[in-house]
Amino acid sequence: MKPAVFSYSAPESIEEALGLLAEHGSEAKVLAGGQSLVPLLNFRLARPAHIVDINGIGELSYISSNGSLRLGALTRLTAVEESGDVSSGHPIITRAVSHIGHRAIRNRGTIGGSLAHNDPAAETPALLLALDSEVTARSAGGERTLSAQELVGDRFFETSLGDDELLTEIRIPALAASSGWGFQELSRRHGDFALAGVAAVVTMDGGAISSAALGAFGGAYAARLPEAEAALVGAEAGEAAFAAAGERAAAEFPTTSDVHGSEEYRRHLIGVLTGRALAEATSNTGGENG
Numbered sequence: 592m593k594p595a596v597f598s599y600s601a602p603e604s605i606e607e608a609l610g611l612l613a614e615h616g617s618e619a620k621v622l623a624g625g626q627s628l629v630p631l632l633n634f635r636l637a638r639p640a641h642i643v644d645i646n647g648i649g650e651l652s653y654i655s656s657n658g659s660l661r662l663g664a665l666t667r668l669t670a671v672e673e674s675g676d677v678s679s680g681h682p683i684i685t686r687a688v689s690h691i692g693h694r695a696i697r698n699r700g701t702i703g704g705s706l707a708h709n710d711p712a713a714e715t716p717a718l719l720l721a722l723d724s725e726v727t728a729r730s731a732g733g734e735r736t737l738s739a740q741e742l743v744g745d746r747f748f749e750t751s752l753g754d755d756e757l758l759t760e761i762r763i764p765a766l767a768a769s770s771g772w773g774f775q776e777l778s779r780r781h782g783d784f785a786l787a788g789v790a791a792v793v794t795m796d797g798g799a800i801s802s803a804a805l806g807a808f809g810g811a812y813a814a815r816l817p818e819a820e821a822a823l824v825g826a827e828a829g830e831a832a833f834a835a836a837g838e839r840a841a842a843e844f845p846t847t848s849d850v851h852g853s854e855e856y857r858r859h860l861i862g863v864l865t866g867r868a869l870a871e872a873t874s875n876t877g878g879e880n881g
């Protein structure tokens with residue numbers, strides 16, 4: 592298939608892009624790496640009248656770290672995956688991004704595009720939920736800060752961005768020294784979208800868990816798992832606590848079914864993967880296993 596007819600602009604600054612989005616409103620679509628949008632155009636599942644290609648906006652591509660991390664929305668997934676700043680402070684991001692498709696897709700795909708697309712099977716939204724991230728959205732009228740939850744939470748292939756808004760930056764807070772992370776997913780083949788996955792961040796106080804954040808994907812939408820998180824607080828790290836959290840995670844996960852897996856199967860996977868992610872997280876607290 593070929594896309595329906597559209598007009599095209601290639602702005603070179605954020606201001607220029609915001610002007611075009613204001614002018615074209617709901618008729619416009621932002622083009623970043625094109626790894627999701629171009630197939631949608633080719634199948635005519637998206638038929639924007641105007642494309643705003645942001646690839647020429649160099650100021651949207653950067654990685655900056657001083658404990659917390661700032662990622663420009665146009666930063667390529669490969670750049671995130673290969674960044675020493677990312678892997679030293681937030682190795683969970685390095686791991687999660689390495690699971691996104693294949694290398695060729697990550698070479699073009701961007702962190703902002705992956706988040707804005709908000710595919711419920713994608714790694715990025717659930718990961719950024721678990722990391723308590725926030726984003727900047729800009730329009731010609733100004734800018735606002737949204738938590739990852741406000742941007743993508745409980746949404747299916749959409750975000751709370753307005754038609755005239757551009758996602759410009761993603762910010763991820765520093766992990767506490769006594770925290771650890773785990774990232775587990777299951778896909779049928781390397782590079783496939785996951786059937787289900789879990790990102791876990793835990794903070795330890797001696798042998799006990801003082802806080803836990805769990806982001807799950809592969810269901811109806813990317814979701815935090817608050818019941819499982821609550822069950823972990825104060826628990827001694829170990830098989831019993833991980834199994835109890837896994838049961839709660841499976842129960843509260845917004846599961847779904849399709850040709851790749853039933854609701855029950857995905858629920859089961861989330862329970863198992865939660866336990867594994869927690870075991871991994873509690874074994875690498877204090878910066879080990881980076």
Ligand SMILES: Cc1cc2nc3c(=O)[nH]c(=O)nc-3n(C[C@H](O)[C@H](O)[C@H](O)COP(=O)(O)OP(=O)(O)OC[C@H]3O[C@@H](n4cnc5c(N)ncnc54)[C@H](O)[C@@H]3O)c2cc1C
Pocket residue numbers: 620621622623624625626627628629664665690691692693696697699700701702703704705706707708710712713714715752756757758759782783784785
């Ligand atoms: C074969 C294949 C396998 C894949 N496997 C995976 C996988 O395993 N896991 C996974 O997560 N993804 C996977 N993907 C999807 C892909 O990696 C991401 O969805 C993609 O990288 C999105 O980023 P992009 O920069 O290419 O966005 P684009 O395709 O350019 O845009 C995606 C959407 O986001 C919007 N958008 C982009 N940037 C912005 C911005 N700055 N502000 C506002 N809106 C914006 C666009 O308008 C569009 O609606 C796969 C894709 C392919 C083709």
